[in-house]
Amino acid sequence: MKLLDEDVWSLFKRHWQQTLTYWSVFFSFGLCIAFLGPTILDLRCQTQSSLSQITWVFFSQQLFLLLGSAVGGRFKKTLLSSLVALLSCTLIISVVFAIIPLCHHFILLSLAMAVAGKAMGVIDTIANLQLVKLYQKDSAIFLQALHFFIGLGALVSPLVADPFLADDNCVLGVNWTANSSSSSDLEHLRSSLAGHGVTPNNISQYPLHTEGIVVTRVSYAFWIMAVINLPVPAAVLALMYHERLLPCSSKSPKLLGSNHQSGPGSGGDDDQGHGSVFGCCDLVKLRDRPATFFILHALGGAILFITDGIIGSYAGFVYTYAVSPPLLMGHKTAGCLDSVFWAAITAGRLAFIYLSYRYAAPRLLTFCLAGVIVVQCLLLIFYTSCVFLFIGTCVLGLCISSVFPLMLAFTEDVLDYKGCATTVLVTSASTGEMLLQLLVGSVIHSHGSYSFLLCCTIASFIGFCLFLLLLYVKSIHRNEQPDSSKSMDLKEKPEMGDS
The missing domain is CATH 1.20.1250.20 (MFS general substrate transporter like domains)
Structure with missing residues (x-):
């Protein structure tokens, strides 16, 4: 029994490069969404912040992910604008991974995560939109694969971070030997934070040092993830070259102004409807x-x-x-x-x-x-x-x-x-x-x-x-x-x- 019939398989062969690119950007999405929970205690040490302060980083990421999702549709009037947005967002994620070790205040870290969250939201909307437009009635199977790559990225991210996480309190205060939390307490707290379901009220019972010598190696985890993510914007760039949307790919006429979507049944009217959430409220349309x-x-x-x-x-x-x-x-x-x-x-x-x-x-x-x-x-x-x-x-x-x-x-x-x-x-x-x-x-x-x-x-x-x-x-x-x-x-x- 064949997994796919000939029509669906021929569609995939026609759009394989675009499809694999959209799948890869969702791997980037998953990589970014899963790292914060396991590393948040080490980031607290790096920024020398209280737990109540550092949990605002979660809120910052989620809020701007929501905003990015809402406005992401504005970037898909043409294939060029969609791919430029994906290229920018996947590069931003690598840059954020690289600069997180340089954020020594929780406000700077929150700003970095807000930028990453906005990029993740745009990726979420554009990748879903483009796959739906490419495959239309056959899109369900390809959307399942797309969302599988979120899970794959979310599995890789904690595995990369785990060897670099501190086993004990990573801020050594003056009286740290007497007052620091035990390894089991920190493990309990890390597991609580890893689920993202935390508020300042339910973690205030864990007093940890904010002043002292910072001993954490979590920076290496973020730099490794920045490198792991780099092939994703490279794949988007390769797709742009393949679609003749770059100045250097001038062997044949460019299609900068057209929708250039070869999905079944795609037409010019479709793009008018698939705008941002705010664009959907056009009463005239x-x-x-x-x-x-x-x-x-x-x-x-x-x-x-x-x-x-x-x-x-x-x-x-x-x-x-x-x-x-x-x-x-x-x-x-x-x-x-x-x-x-x-x-x-x-x-x-x-x-x-x-x-x-x-x-x-x-x-x-x-x-x-x-x-x-x-x-x-x-x-x-x-x-x-x-x-x-x-x-x-x-x-x-x-x-x-x-x-x-x-x-x-x-x-x-x-x-x-x-x-x-x-x-x-x-x-x-x-x-x-x-x-x-x-x-x-x-x-x-x-x-x-x-x-x-x-x-x-x-x-x-x-x-x-x-x-x-x-x-x-x-x-x-x-x-x-x-x-x-x-x-x-x-x-x-x-x-x-x-x-």
Whole structure:
């Protein structure tokens, strides 16, 4: 049995260089998004900041990632502008990796992470947009592969950083031998921070030195990651040369002003709709759209707001839940949960590359969202079982891993690839990942760790109900389409008669 039929394979062969380039920039995205958690204690030492101060670096990265996602669509009016933006952003990520060791104040570090976050957001939007435009109805399988590379980058980044992390307190104060935290306390704190689900309130119990001699080798990790990332902008540059978008590639006419997208069914009108979130609000372009057009955007965005929020919240707080009563799991064992979760997400995206080809997106989405609910309910029932927490974490990662690429491909297909769905969905997902973590974190702080599972379960039920509503609105929207096409024909017939 062939993995791909001849039509899909021929499409890939036609666009292989663009496809591999977009996959590689998502590796860069994953590399950048995963390094902050494991290295944050060493960065605290480097900047000689308190933990309350250094956690603002997380917020800075997430906020500007959201802003980058919102404005990323503005760079895709032409293939040239898209590739220039990707080249700039991937270079920025390498530069940020290189200059992080030079940031000796947490404000400078926050600014560097804001720049990196903005670049990551632009990458997120453009790569998704371009793949959807290239493959359209066949985009689901290639979007699955695209998001697999995020997981791959997120796995590589901590592996690079780990040999250079400090085992003990990396700021040696005057009385450090008596007052410094033990190695097990630092390991516990590092695992808490690695999930991104931290606030100044729940880490203030860990007093660490801010004055003294800094002893950390984490700079080498960032310089290595800067070098690892350099082939990515080189791949974008090679694609620009291949597409004759560079001054030096003048063997044949350049296509600077055209869209130069050879995807099936791509046209000039598509680019007009795929702008930034703010460009999507052009009333002149959207006044003739049916109400279902806007409702589909809103529902798709709301579903991804919830599912990406669940991913961020679970990754952020599963460690805190595991080490709290009634589980009271050991720090080292609990620290593996986050790695198991992200490994399951990566494996799930790899498996769904094939499943997306074999089965329709609505069926897979139904299976995934229903699976998330079942797993969350079982975690609530067996909340005292450490073994089931590991099993549930793995299954949850597999189920929720591919909701984003499936929802993106499905929504764009329903809207006939003429709206700004990709930008809206990417921005909604980024917003959910940031805001739902803050909400769950505040609930945990006030009501205890068990409320973490309850919040995720309620959110998964809401997400599934919204998906059922999306299917209903989709059927209404499809029924309205023939009427609109007939009205267009009636408008054209008198003009043809007049001529």
